[in-house]
Amino acid sequence: MSLYLWTAFGIGLILGSFVNVLVHRLPRMVMASFEPTHDDAPRFDLWLPASHCPHCHAPLQIKHLFPVLSFVWLKGRCGFCKHPIGWQYPAVELITGLIWVACGWHWGITSAALCWALFGTSLLALSLIDWQTTLLPDALTQPLLWLGLIASAAQWVTLPLTQAVWGAVWGYGALWSVATVFERITGKQGMGGGDFKLLAALGAWLGPFALIPLVILASATGAIVGLSLQRLHRLPANGYVPFGPFLAAAGAFLAWQDTVQFMQSLGWPTF
Numbered sequence: 001m002s003l004y005l006w007t008a009f010g011i012g013l014i015l016g017s018f019v020n021v022l023v024h025r026l027p028r029m030v031m032a033s034f035e036p037t038h039d040d041a042p043r044f045d046l047w048l049p050a051s052h053c054p055h056c057h058a059p060l061q062i063k064h065l066f067p068v069l070s071f072v073w074l075k076g077r078c079g080f081c082k083h084p085i086g087w088q089y090p091a092v093e094l095i096t097g098l099i100w101v102a103c104g105w106h107w108g109i110t111s112a113a114l115c116w117a118l119f120g121t122s123l124l125a126l127s128l129i130d131w132q133t134t135l136l137p138d139a140l141t142q143p144l145l146w147l148g149l150i151a152s153a154a155q156w157v158t159l160p161l162t163q164a165v166w167g168a169v170w171g172y173g174a175l176w177s178v179a180t181v182f183e184r185i186t187g188k189q190g191m192g193g194g195d196f197k198l199l200a201a202l203g204a205w206l207g208p209f210a211l212i213p214l215v216i217l218a219s220a221t222g223a224i225v226g227l228s229l230q231r232l233h234r235l236p237a238n239g240y241v242p243f244g245p246f247l248a249a250a251g252a253f254l255a256w257q258d259t260v261q262f263m264q265s266l267g268w269p270t271f
Contacts, residue, residue, distance in 0.1 A: 023129055
């Protein structure tokens with residue numbers, strides 16, 4: 001593997017460690033924003049308190065913070081209380097590293113590779129948060145939307161700005177319309193506003209003509225996973241399977257596959 005791909009892998013590992021922080025802290029920050037604030041409450045954000053063991057609360061040292069390597073060196077246990085460390089931490093770091101390597105290999109040393117690597121990293125963080133908490137924070141969906149529009153305007157990616165704008169508009173409007181009609185008919189909420197914003201962001205990256213195959217792919221995979229969990233009696237207590245991870249997976253697939261070629265292979269019009 002060439003030097004620039006190793007560099008991309010290293011950057012991905014570091015950002016994967018930050019993704020773990022986002023997954024752990026951002027939902028708590030969102031929920032705390034709806035609660036009354038107290039002047040004497042300890043600060044809690046992405047930076048404070050410093051990284052620490054969630055069990056013994058001992059602050060981590062620098063030697064404990066190296067992505068993947070620290071996990072291997074510590075044999076998967078806290079260096080202080082010896083409590084097992086969850087496998088999610090090194091897994092997320094490795095997956096993020098591989099996302100960056102894949103983008104570097106696919107797009108080369110280009111601005112497009114950087115943009116799509118950030119795209120993939122954001123989708124990974126959003127998927128994990130939504131799966132664990134059913135939240136899709138604005139702090140991630142909105143920057144993803146704006147980065148897609150900026151990347152298109154600056155010609156860092158090949159999608160024309162007009163298509164990026166209409167992709168965002170149609171992405172939000174389509175799910176909002178479906179959810180509104182469903183709620184009016186049934187009196188129940190079918191999906192949250194975070195799903196609308198995520199599809200708008202995906203539309204800004206992939207364009208309006210990718211939205212139909214994207215939603216079909218996401219719905220099909222979501223239905224398969226939901227039915228499988230139901231048969232295994234592993235559905236969440238509310239019986240709800242978040243839609244965000246499947247939207248993200250479908251969006252990542254179409255970004256890699258090239259949406260136009262994928263639609264043509266299925267015989268769908270690409271206008």
